[in-house]
Amino acid sequence: MKLWEAMEGPGKETVCVVDAVILAGADNDGKLASCDSARYEALIDIAGRPMIHYVLRAVKGCSRIGRVVVVGPKQALQEVIPSEEAILVERAGSIVENLNAGIRALATRDKVLIVTADLPLLTAEALEDFFEKADANPAEIHYPLLSKETNESKFPGMKRTYLTVAEGTFTGGNVILASPSGLEACGRLLEQAVATRKKPWMMAAFLGLRCTVKFILKRLSIHDVERRLQEIAGVKGVAIISEFPEIAVDVDKPSDLELVRRLVTSPA
Numbered sequence: 001m002k003l004w005e006a007m008e009g010p011g012k013e014t015v016c017v018v019d020a021v022i023l024a025g026a027d028n029d030g031k032l033a034s035c036d037s038a039r040y041e042a043l044i045d046i047a048g049r050p051m052i053h054y055v056l057r058a059v060k061g062c063s064r065i066g067r068v069v070v071v072g073p074k075q076a077l078q079e080v081i082p083s084e085e086a087i088l089v090e091r092a093g094s095i096v097e098n099l100n101a102g103i104r105a106l107a108t109r110d111k112v113l114i115v116t117a118d119l120p121l122l123t124a125e126a127l128e129d130f131f132e133k134a135d136a137n138p139a140e141i142h143y144p145l146l147s148k149e150t151n152e153s154k155f156p157g158m159k160r161t162y163l164t165v166a167e168g169t170f171t172g173g174n175v176i177l178a179s180p181s182g183l184e185a186c187g188r189l190l191e192q193a194v195a196t197r198k199k200p201w202m203m204a205a206f207l208g209l210r211c212t213v214k215f216i217l218k219r220l221s222i223h224d225v226e227r228r229l230q231e232i233a234g235v236k237g238v239a240i241i242s243e244f245p246e247i248a249v250d251v252d253k254p255s256d257l258e259l260v261r262r263l264v265t266s267p268a
Helices: 051-061 074-078 095-106 124-135 148-154 180-185 187-195 200-206 209-216 222-233 254-263
Strands: 004-006 014-016 018-023 065-072 087-090 112-116 141-147 163-165 168-172 175-178 237-241
Touching: 018 051, 018 095, 051 065, 051 112, 051 124, 065 074, 065 095, 074 087, 087 095, 095 112, 095 180, 095 187, 124 141, 124 175, 124 237, 141 148, 148 168, 175 180, 180 187, 187 222, 209 222, 222 237
Parallel strands: 018 065, 018 112, 065 087, 141 237
Antiparallel strands: 004 014, 112 175, 141 168, 141 175, 163 168
């Protein structure tokens, strides 16, 4: 897949088309097991369809996406995902290992969109907006942030992990746009981010004493984190402020699933 493809027709701009990796390797052996008997989280039922269906629909509906790889229990996924819809890759272990397996399957050095399979409210519109804002702020890694106000205006009362910085209080999205080389350079940091994703104060500590002190004093800024990432890994990362909370509504506890099942009332 070429990184840059011209849209056909007079007056059409050249836009970035990237491949996508959907991470669908989680066993349903945690908090959600009491809500659904599916063996894997990606196959949990929502309005008569497996959760992965809604994520795949959003990704495939985005004009900026080329090939799509789904990494997870391949045999089980084959029963719900037609071969023409995505390339299925057997899961390799941890989230980072699964991500690497997906990128290897694509055999690309161009940017890749990484999405988790527990985002059933994700929309193509949210992804289009994310790409548009990323285009305006070139970097090797782009990551979405949602303000608490934006998130609670659409999903009031929903429990999320928030981080307060100088610019406000934010939660992170569950997509990343990144180059394989950027991800490789951030290998140790990426593993730490996954391990501490529900404990932002631990992530601040990993960034160093200066960031930790500024975090405690509520003076840590988004730019501070971006700059520290470049110092540690030599990679330019940019946070994208999204106005689409659907990009961050991951289903990882019963209350999340209850909310999503209430909002998605019929198969699409």
